[in-house]
Amino acid sequence: MKRKPIQHYEARAAVAKALAHPSRLLILDALATKEMCVCDLTELVGADQSTVSKHLAVLKHAGIVDVRRDGVMTYYRMKIHCLEGFWKCVESVLKQNLKDQSAALGV
Amino acid sequence: MKRKPIQHYEARAAVAKALAHPSRLLILDALATKEMCVCDLTELVGADQSTVSKHLAVLKHAGIVDVRRDGVMTYYRMKIHCLEGFWKCVESVLKQNLKDQSAALGV
DNA sequence: TACGTCTATGGCAATATTACCATGAGTTCA
């Protein structure tokens, strides 16, 4: 097995890091079906508008979402369409963890 | 579309966060094929042994790896086997980003 | 032009992450 250069893992980690916040995951879930403006996402997340804007900047910088300006509004939309596999993997981890915790309790 | 509770996204984010560090990704790549002891992983990562130990604790706490003790040695191994989909997704993001950057340069 | 709306950014404090050093706990072996 040939070892990948450290930059390879840094690039991967950057994407994972962008996915590593509950508010951003909530945003991505909302964007899965349709594009939304910052105002809608702000109401959805329930945080300050500037906070949501910075979360969106993180997602944009990671290349996960894309932006479309229309007058005063700014619409964000999913740029990639492969997160299902990621979620499936994450859920399997969570499910396994729950199972292990139950087993540890002797249930 | 029914909204998932915030705890749902926090649980997802916890897993993503555990994956969001180059050294941990390097470790996971090494563990993909075989279990390894902390000493081997320490040499692989090239950081202090305590640093690697803490990285492994993060992965273990997230439920991504598992531990087996054998005398003085402690062997870590992959506990889940669905990261291929995750990597595939991440790589597609990176590939798309590169393509966009090239397009932005007019190449 | 002036105003209201929508979004992005700088500043700042609180918190979290990370890496190293030192050390402790546990095991093997002489």
Added chain:
DNA sequence: TGAACTCATGGTAATATTGCCATAGACGTA
């Protein structure tokens, strides 16, 4: 028992992340 080895855990400093406030920039409309 004592030395050597492997690994985990405090402690600490440097750095990064996060959230809110204030504010600036951009656009549409009167």
